[in-house]
Amino acid sequence: MIVGDIMTKDPVYVRETDLMTYARQVMRDNRLHGLPVLDENDRVVGMLDVQDILRIRSNRSEVTVGGYASESPLITPDMEIRDAAKLLFDAQQNRAPVVNSSTDKTIAGILSDSNILQHVRLTKLPRKTVDDIMNTKVTTAYHDDTISGIWGNMLDGKYTGVPVISHAEEVLGIITRSDIIKAGFARTGNRSSDFHDSLSGDAPKVERMMSTPLYSVSPGTLISKAIEAIVHYDVGRICVTDDKKLMGMVDRFSLMKECLAVQGFE
Structure with missing residues (x-):
């Protein structure tokens, strides 16, 4: 099975020029733990998560998303789930944007550890407690x-x-x-x-x-x-x-x- 089969399509996102106060509201209203960040050409520039939101300690209107976006691993829809899971694990991230290809960085979806765990072969796991x-x-x-x-x-x-x-x-x-x-x-x-x-x-x-x-x-x-x-x-x-x-x-x-x-x- 590949990433395109299990990723969340049409994800909510913010742009790097958006205010952090707006991103916080979007995250709160949609009960999200992370938001892809896009540039003016709809290309993914990174990921904004709850930790980034918590770093904001004021309502200063000039604080924008761009400076807080974290780099994400390159994950594409045609990638095998196990390979994408390893990339997430190695990056110590719970979710990452999925881009259309290594050359086309426009967003195709978002992949989370929740998406991955829903497609685990439970019968293959050892009887570990x-x-x-x-x-x-x-x-x-x-x-x-x-x-x-x-x-x-x-x-x-x-x-x-x-x-x-x-x-x-x-x-x-x-x-x-x-x-x-x-x-x-x-x-x-x-x-x-x-x-x-x-x-x-x-x-x-x-x-x-x-x-x-x-x-x-x-x-x-x-x-x-x-x-x-x-x-x-x-x-x-x-x-x-x-x-x-x-x-x-x-x-x-x-x-x-x-x-x-x-x-x-x-």
Whole structure:
């Protein structure tokens, strides 16, 4: 199977001359995690993602998209899925524009790790469980932490999502970069070096913006079942829990790595 069979066609995009405030609004309104960036001739110049949006700390009208577009791997519609998956993985990107050819850089679509995981041959995967691959060093936030205390850490640490726990250490939900942008709090006045720091002021609490219900799997869940869960719930990561206690996390990136190791693509 090739990229053209699974990519998202007619993607929403922005131009390099558009304002970042406009790009932020487009991303928020369409619930997107990334936007292709085109020049005046409709050629792809890069990709703008949530991390780039979070780097903007003001409403200055002169800040344009062009300076924030990140270089993307060259992916074309006729490329095999496994080859495109490796390019995404090597570039450590979750999505990339698909251009018509190596000489025609006009946009044909967009390919994400979600597109790829939907076409994994689950039967080819080893009977490996998530506790073999999960990240056990997970940064968390308390439900009554402030958003102003979390967003700077999310930006600096490049976290895409942080589990939210109670003071009894039970997992309640998850707060993501997209949640913050959707709610309009991508820019806050204060930054904290500690997720568990209490800040004064009018910043809303994490519990107001966190995503619920919490989607989770147990440590003994097969990798194939974790992929099914992530695809079904359309989430970028899933918590690994045992009796409401957080044991770790697995995300699309780590699952795609396992698929690449066994060439488990259609």
